[in-house]
Amino acid sequence: MRIKKILSKERIVSGLKSLGKLRIKTDHSSIITFSALLLILFIAFTIRLFPMRWEIQTGSMHLSEFDPYFQYRFTEYVVKNGFISWAWPTQWIDTYRWYPDGINIARTGFPGLPFTAASLYKIISALGVKIELMDFCAILPPIMGMLACLVIYFLGKDIGGTPMGLFAALFLALTPSYIQRTSLGFFDDEIIGIVSLLLFILLFLRAIEEDRPTTSAVKYALGSGLALGYFCSGWGAAYYPIGVTALFVFALILLKRYTQHLLLSYSLTFGLGLFIAINVPKLTFTYLTAVAILPVAGVFALLCLCEVFQALTSAKWKVIFGIAFPAVLIGGFSVLWQLGYMRGIAGKFISVINPFARAASPLIESVAEHRISAWGSIYYEFGVGIIFFLAGLFFILRNLNNKNLFLLIFGLTSLYFACSMVRLLVLMAPAFGLLAAAGLIGVLKPFNTLLKEPPRISAKKKYGLEHVGKEFSGAAVLLIFLVLMTNFAFPMPKVYRQAYSPVTITAAGLPIAPNEPVREWLDMLITLNNPTDFGAATVVCSWWDYGYWLTVLGNVTSLADNATINSTQIENIGFTFMANETQALKMLKLYNAKYILVFTTFDINGNWIGYGDEGKWMWMARISGKAHDRLISSGFVDAQSAWSNETTFGNYNATLNKWVWNEQGMNSTIYKLMSYGKRWWCLMNGVNDPDPFVQPQYFTAAYFAGLGLSRTDASTKYGGIVPLVCLYEIVYPNE
Numbered sequence: 001m002r003i004k005k006i007l008s009k010e011r012i013v014s015g016l017k018s019l020g021k022l023r024i025k026t027d028h029s030s031i032i033t034f035s036a037l038l039l040i041l042f043i044a045f046t047i048r049l050f051p052m053r054w055e056i057q058t059g060s061m062h063l064s065e066f067d068p069y070f071q072y073r074f075t076e077y078v079v080k081n082g083f084i085s086w087a088w089p090t091q092w093i094d095t096y097r098w099y100p101d102g103i104n105i106a107r108t109g110f111p112g113l114p115f116t117a118a119s120l121y122k123i124i125s126a127l128g129v130k131i132e133l134m135d136f137c138a139i140l141p142p143i144m145g146m147l148a149c150l151v152i153y154f155l156g157k158d159i160g161g162t163p164m165g166l167f168a169a170l171f172l173a174l175t176p177s178y179i180q181r182t183s184l185g186f187f188d189d190e191i192i193g194i195v196s197l198l199l200f201i202l203l204f205l206r207a208i209e210e211d212r213p214t215t216s217a218v219k220y221a222l223g224s225g226l227a228l229g230y231f232c233s234g235w236g237a238a239y240y241p242i243g244v245t246a247l248f249v250f251a252l253i254l255l256k257r258y259t260q261h262l263l264l265s266y267s268l269t270f271g272l273g274l275f276i277a278i279n280v281p282k283l284t285f286t287y288l289t290a291v292a293i294l295p296v297a298g299v300f301a302l303l304c305l306c307e308v309f310q311a312l313t314s315a316k317w318k319v320i321f322g323i324a325f326p327a328v329l330i331g332g333f334s335v336l337w338q339l340g341y342m343r344g345i346a347g348k349f350i351s352v353i354n355p356f357a358r359a360a361s362p363l364i365e366s367v368a369e370h371r372i373s374a375w376g377s378i379y380y381e382f383g384v385g386i387i388f389f390l391a392g393l394f395f396i397l398r399n400l401n402n403k404n405l406f407l408l409i410f411g412l413t414s415l416y417f418a419c420s421m422v423r424l425l426v427l428m429a430p431a432f433g434l435l436a437a438a439g440l441i442g443v444l445k446p447f448n449t450l451l452k453e454p455p456r457i458s459a460k461k462k463y464g465l466e467h468v469g470k471e472f473s474g475a476a477v478l479l480i481f482l483v484l485m486t487n488f489a490f491p492m493p494k495v496y497r498q499a500y501s502p503v504t505i506t507a508a509g510l511p512i513a514p515n516e517p518v519r520e521w522l523d524m525l526i527t528l529n530n531p532t533d534f535g536a537a538t539v540v541c542s543w544w545d546y547g548y549w550l551t552v553l554g555n556v557t558s559l560a561d562n563a564t565i566n567s568t569q570i571e572n573i574g575f576t577f578m579a580n581e582t583q584a585l586k587m588l589k590l591y592n593a594k595y596i597l598v599f600t601t602f603d604i605n606g607n608w609i610g611y612g613d614e615g616k617w618m619w620m621a622r623i624s625g626k627a628h629d630r631l632i633s634s635g636f637v638d639a640q641s642a643w644s645n646e647t648t649f650g651n652y653n654a655t656l657n658k659w660v661w662n663e664q665g666m667n668s669t670i671y672k673l674m675s676y677g678k679r680w681w682c683l684m685n686g687v688n689d690p691d692p693f694v695q696p697q698y699f700t701a702a703y704f705a706g707l708g709l710s711r712t713d714a715s716t717k718y719g720g721i722v723p724l725v726c727l728y729e730i731v732y733p734n735e
Contacts, residue, residue, distance in 0.1 A: 112234020229276025
């Protein structure tokens with residue numbers, strides 16, 4: 001027994017010793033790297049939660065901007081009815097939007113984000129986590145923003161080492177445009193688009209590495225294909241990574257860097273990615289015939305030609321193939337073009353490639369995020385980081401390997417498109433992070449080398465340069481550190497201002513960070529959501545900006561929203577607001593509208609500011625002007641009406657620093673509805689209204705949100721701005 005006990009003790013002791021050997025072996029640099037990465041991810045997540053302050057005060061979470069409410073409505077439908085219910089066996093026609101025809105969700109919506117959110121929501125619900133779907137959708141963007149920073153770390157590490165990965169993650173975490181698109185409540189395509197873009201680039205660049213085993217290359221190529229397919233299913237901007245990659249591979253061919261690895265990886269990536277894309281109901285098989293997608297086939301054909309050239313030994317056959325193959329390729333594309341199988345791309349994508357094309361479409365130009373970026377806004381976005389971005393271009397040009405070549409194309413094209421459209425600054429954010437990190441590492445490298453040098457004692461020379469000491473290198477590093485601190489840690493350009501802003505509806509669409517939530521729009525939508533007085537079948541006419549809010553939060557039927565699928569209907573709504581009441585009533589009757597809604601903003605002295613419809617009516621005039629001939633030919637309006645030109649409604653008075661409406665302008669429906677609401681607020685607060693008042697004839701006040709706001713409250717809470725949401729009931733003659 002004693003021997004057995006001794007043996008058992010020895011076994012226990014040896015067992016404990018062996019457990020000690022299982023401790024994780026790591027070094028100092030790994031711990032620092034891991035800690036720095038965790039800190040960056042923590043910053044990326046928490047800075048995107050700043051709008052939570054106002055959401056806590058409202059008592060519930062809301063989504064930001066307008067499009068996220070469509071994504072939420074889509075997600076809610078999937079959660080309640082299943083993942084294929086929106087497309088099969090019958091397609092979901094949402095009749096509460098774009099009344100009376102409704103909108104076919106299967107043909108207009110990308111399922112990527114709703115599927116992602118619905119899947120994650122079902123998982124956490126199955127685990128027993130109780131959370132409202134809208135709350136979950138609001139918190140998902142910061143999570144995806146943090147995940148994108150993790151992916152870009154690995155991408156930067158592959159391109160330029162661990163320091164580059166860390167700096168790239170930090171820059172992406174603190175880029176204002178990316179903060180805006182991944183902050184609390186911004187539940188839109190970009191939150192999965194940037195993650196899938198970075199994941200696609202990471203896996204594709206790994207797949208084409210020449211020294212990688214074939215089996216490993218196949219795995220990475222399939223992974224990049226899945227990431228590309230996911231991108232295509234979630235964001236229309238998938239044209240961009242597809243085009244950039246095709247251009248990159250074409251450049252490799254020109255630089256004579258063709259390998260079988262490249263052909264294999266390219267084939268698997270685009271084969272799988274485009275296969276997933278054509279199974280998205282909105283895209284279908286015709287996606288492959290789009291002008292932006294066909295270059296993929298052309299580059300694939302060139303890769304096959306390169307492979308054939310390597311296999312051929314006869315110079316004669318190489319010449320024959322070199323002539324015949326391009327001829328067949330060009331001829332094939334020409335035949336497809338003539339037969340009408342090649343599709344163009346949507347107008348807003350054309351306006352990105354050619355910014356001057358948007359002048360022909362006021363509807364595209366009217367959207368603030370579609371406008372051309374000024375160079376000042378580029379600096380305001382990235383600050384002094386632009387210096388490191390340019391330095392990054394210089395350093396990667398000195399070592400133009402495959403990964404650096406891709407980064408060069410990625411950086412230059414994203415810069416062009418970001419300058420072409422304000423919204424695409426978010427697409428430049430990861431390219432900026434990578435290139436700025438490369439530039440920063442390149443600038444710091446010589447100073448870092450000097451700091452690592454052992455001290456050396458040398459006699460002073462009468463003539464010649466002294467050795468640069470470590471203190472000078474340390475000063476340079478400190479200076480760069482201070483520059484970055486100025487750019488990111490202090491509220492210099494836009495980092496904190498962008499993060500510390502409430503969601504759009506909680507600020508009532510005002511560009512301010514109020515002391516407390518602006519309740520006017522929330523109160524209006526809560527009132528509309530009362531089924532006793534309104535109901536889902538109630539048709540409310542408003543400018544298309546507010547369509548999603550009315551349908552999702554107000555639970556009423558809207559005529560148009562940000563989907564902009566029917567430009568004629570938007571023109572008709574613009575005409576309704578800009579025409580006189582008699583003509584407006586004829587249009588409203590066609591849509592069986594029961595209510596009409598306007599949103600106006602003015603200061604405490606009754607002067608219009610421009611954040612509401614008083615700043616949008618000129619776009620209504622320009623857009624509705626496109627329908628001028630159509631409405632004349634149909635007998636809807638006489639040929640003398642000149643409502644298509646906004647200057648016919650008045651002129652800007654430089655002395656008064658305001659727009660002065662003329663008689664025709666004051667006779668427009670939009671003016672009457674805005675001025676009537678403003679006049680009521682002025683009367684209730686003892687303010688002398690500076691603008692003429694015209695009584696609406698066929699519209700009676702149903703509910704005005706904001707009338708109870710006093711001058712004092714407007715000054716202390718909203719910075720002197722009075723937001724007024726006016727709902728009118730339409731009184732048709734002989735009813």
